[in-house]
Amino acid sequence: MESSQDAVAGAGTGEHAVEDRRARLRRFWKSDFVRSAPYWGIPLLLMGLAVYGGIIWNILISLTDYQGFLERPDYGNLDLEMYRQALSDSAVHLTARNTFVLLVAFTSVSLVLGLFLAVLLDRDIREKSKVQTIYLLPMALSFVVTAQFWLWMYNYNDGLVNTVIGLFGLGPYNWIGNPSLVLGAVIFALIWQFSGYTMVVFLAGLQSISNDQFEAARVDGASIFKTYWRVIIPQLKSSSVSAAVVLMIFALKIFTFLYAMFGTYRPPKGTDVLATLMVREAFQLQKWAYSASIATILLAMSLLVIAPYLYYQYREGAL
Amino acid sequence: MATSTDPEDRNLSQRIDAWLDEDMSPRRAIGVYLVLGLYFAFLLLPVVYMVLASFTSQSFLFSPELVPALGDLTLANYETVLSRGDFRTYFYNSMIVATSTTLLVLTVGILAGYSMSRFDYPGRGGLLYAFLSTQMLPIVLILIPFYILMFSLNLVDSLLGIVIAHSVIGIPLGTWLLKGYIDDIPESLDEAAKMDGCSHLSVLRRVIVPLAMPGIAVAGFYTFILSWNDYLLVSVLSQTAGTRTLPFGLQLFQSQNAVAWNLLITAAVITMAPVILLFAVAQRWVVEGLASGGMKGN
Numbered sequence: 248m249e250s251s252q253d254a255v256a257g258a259g260t261g262e263h264a265v266e267d268r269r270a271r272l273r274r275f276w277k278s279d280f281v282r283s284a285p286y287w288g289i290p291l292l293l294m295g296l297a298v299y300g301g302i303i304w305n306i307l308i309s310l311t312d313y314q315g316f317l318e319r320p321d322y323g324n325l326d327l328e329m330y331r332q333a334l335s336d337s338a339v340h341l342t343a344r345n346t347f348v349l350l351v352a353f354t355s356v357s358l359v360l361g362l363f364l365a366v367l368l369d370r371d372i373r374e375k376s377k378v379q380t381i382y383l384l385p386m387a388l389s390f391v392v393t394a395q396f397w398l399w400m401y402n403y404n405d406g407l408v409n410t411v412i413g414l415f416g417l418g419p420y421n422w423i424g425n426p427s428l429v430l431g432a433v434i435f436a437l438i439w440q441f442s443g444y445t446m447v448v449f450l451a452g453l454q455s456i457s458n459d460q461f462e463a464a465r466v467d468g469a470s471i472f473k474t475y476w477r478v479i480i481p482q483l484k485s486s487s488v489s490a491a492v493v494l495m496i497f498a499l500k501i502f503t504f505l506y507a508m509f510g511t512y513r514p515p516k517g518t519d520v521l522a523t524l525m526v527r528e529a530f531q532l533q534k535w536a537y538s539a540s541i542a543t544i545l546l547a548m549s550l551l552v553i554a555p556y557l558y559y560q561y562r563e564g565a566l
Numbered sequence: 567m568a569t570s571t572d573p574e575d576r577n578l579s580q581r582i583d584a585w586l587d588e589d590m591s592p593r594r595a596i597g598v599y600l601v602l603g604l605y606f607a608f609l610l611l612p613v614v615y616m617v618l619a620s621f622t623s624q625s626f627l628f629s630p631e632l633v634p635a636l637g638d639l640t641l642a643n644y645e646t647v648l649s650r651g652d653f654r655t656y657f658y659n660s661m662i663v664a665t666s667t668t669l670l671v672l673t674v675g676i677l678a679g680y681s682m683s684r685f686d687y688p689g690r691g692g693l694l695y696a697f698l699s700t701q702m703l704p705i706v707l708i709l710i711p712f713y714i715l716m717f718s719l720n721l722v723d724s725l726l727g728i729v730i731a732h733s734v735i736g737i738p739l740g741t742w743l744l745k746g747y748i749d750d751i752p753e754s755l756d757e758a759a760k761m762d763g764c765s766h767l768s769v770l771r772r773v774i775v776p777l778a779m780p781g782i783a784v785a786g787f788y789t790f791i792l793s794w795n796d797y798l799l800v801s802v803l804s805q806t807a808g809t810r811t812l813p814f815g816l817q818l819f820q821s822q823n824a825v826a827w828n829l830l831i832t833a834a835v836i837t838m839a840p841v842i843l844l845f846a847v848a849q850r851w852v853v854e855g856l857a858s859g860g861m862k863g864n
Contacts, residue, residue: 278687279685279686279687280685280687280688282685282766283681283684283685283687285677286677286678286680286681286685287677287678287681287682287693289674289677289678290674290675290678290697290737290738290741291678291693291696293674293733293734293737294696294697294700294734294737294738295696297708297712297715297734298700298703298708298734298738299696299700300711301707301708301711301712301715302703302707302708302711304711304714305707305708305710305711308710308711364601364602364605367598367601367602368602381606381609381610382609383845383849384609384613384842384845385609385613387791387841387842387845388613388795388838388841389794389795389797389813389837389838389841390795390797391795391797391813391816391834391837392816392834392837392838395816395830395831395834396612396616396831396834397612399827399830399831400612407611407612407615439608439609439612443609492702496701496702496704499704500704500705502704502706502798503796503797503798506797506798506801507797507813507816510817510820522704522706525706525709526706526709526798529709529710530713530802535710538710539710542706542707542709542710545704545706545707546703546707549702549703549704549707552702553699553702553703556702557695557698557699561695
């Protein structure tokens with residue numbers, strides 16, 4: 248307010264105007280924006296350049312026909328040729344389908360299992376914090392390690408999985424070698440790694456629900472199952488959304504697991520996903536532009552997951 | 567969470583326990599424990615079995631027995647694995663990379679988290695969104711541009727390049743977590759310190775950092791694990807044995823036609839040991855952070 252009055256008053260003489268500009272500049276220099284800039288400037292620059300710049304650059308590369316080694320992409324001649332190729336490539340269809348199956352099956356099974364266990368655990372068991380911690384352990388383990396030992400567990404002759412199901416008179420199955428079983432085997436291993444996390448998120452959600460609601464349902468004569476099904480679980484919407492998103496994000500990052508499990512950029516057909524196809528096209532065949540276009544397709548899939556979530560968080564005012 | 571001081575107000579599980587007492591038949595209780603116990607076994611057995619197998623000879627792995635005899639336990643696998651010079655190099659590389667990445671991310675993250683928590687500037691909300699969304703994107707998306715960038719900076723095949731790559735991935739999450747913890751520190755404390763003539767930096771050093779220690783531990787834990795476990799970025803950025811990290815150590819014991827399973831599993835146990843140790847140290851705060859709503863927003 249004061250500054251605008253100053254400006255009006257000082258409009259007559261040039262000297263005043265200069266002084267006013269100086270004052271405004273001084274205020275600008277003292278504002279939070281400038282004073283805090285050194286603190287957030289570095290991460291913003293790093294992240295902006297590397298991540299967002301990288302994504303844009305990636306899209307740009309996908310519009311060229313850059314391939315081979317050690318020459319610069321030709322940005323003068325941009326077209327959608329690579330996307331036309333990608334969309335009619337049967338390998339892209341197959342890997343997109345696998346990515347989708349993996350995303351949906353892994354996420355939904357982990358959610359249902361996690362919810363079920365959280366409800367059981369919420370109802371009893373002492374020393375809850377210790378239990379929670381151990382359930383989180385598999386998630387902290389490297390994909391490289393878990394991939395190796397699942398490979399070993401799935402071993403046809405002596406693996407633990409075939410030994411255990413052998414006790415029930417089943418199998419043995421060739422989990423890794425059979426193209427129709429391998430995707431399921433990979434999904435199972437991932438569920439092993441992440442269902443504990445889902446459970447802990449749901450458990451946290453359950454614990455924040457007031458006791459009165461259990462009391463009220465009990466007074467109304469509802470059974471335990473009905474109480475959870477009708478009253479409690481519907482309130483876990485935000486836990487479910489954040490758990491589902493985290494799981495889907497992990498599913499989209501599956502590359503490391505597959506790469507570690509099969510030791511090559513080419514996993515068996517049954518479990519080839521967009522990310523492995525993309526890395527293979529880029530770093531084995533040097534088809535940079537083509538693989539950049541596959542990366543863009545993957546980006547679109549990721550955005551389908553992320554954008555609604557961020558919008559939801561924004562609408563709920565959670566950020 | 568209920569906040570009343572009513573003595574009746576015990577925590578939810580106790581309440582439900584009390585409520586269930588009357589209609590919880592022993593049979594149902596056994597059912598519940600059985601399911602949880604099975605899940606527990608499902609989660610832990612593979613890990614326990616792997617650790618056990620690392621102390622036994624190759625023949626145990628391929629025998630039908632599920633538990634090794636006490637006399638069969640041996641440290642021979644560890645001796646063989648650790649005596650390989652290249653495996654040790656990978657281990658040191660992993661240590662150097664993960665430690666430097668953690669220090670770098672914490673330094674930058676504390677500064678950025680502090681600015682987001684204490685300053686009010688236009689675009690702050692957008693910045694938070696931008697940070698959070700990077701966390702959700704698969705890293706392969708930026709692999710090609712990143713590789714070209716590192717190539718032109720001559721950082722391919724150097725530990726520095728790997729540290730930078732890991733930091734770029736780690737900074738957003740680190741900042742996000744630290745901002746949440748710094749938000750929990752009452753601003754009146756920094757006001758008081760400023761009254762006493764502290765600058766922003768000394769407020770940070772004397773007030774914020776000591777009080778945000780649990781948050782720093784959690785952010786450090788996540789960053790260290792991220793860097794320690796990374797395979798993708800290292801596989802692209804490292805091209806000779808001198809810059810490989812531990813995840814590649816496992817490959818040393820695999821070849822096209824023969825896998826030394828006992829050595830491979832021992833290497834895997836060595837690879838996950840620091841993670842489990844760190845987990846044991848940081849778990850209290852990690853669970854606390856998760857329980858208070860996953861990532862702490864406001």
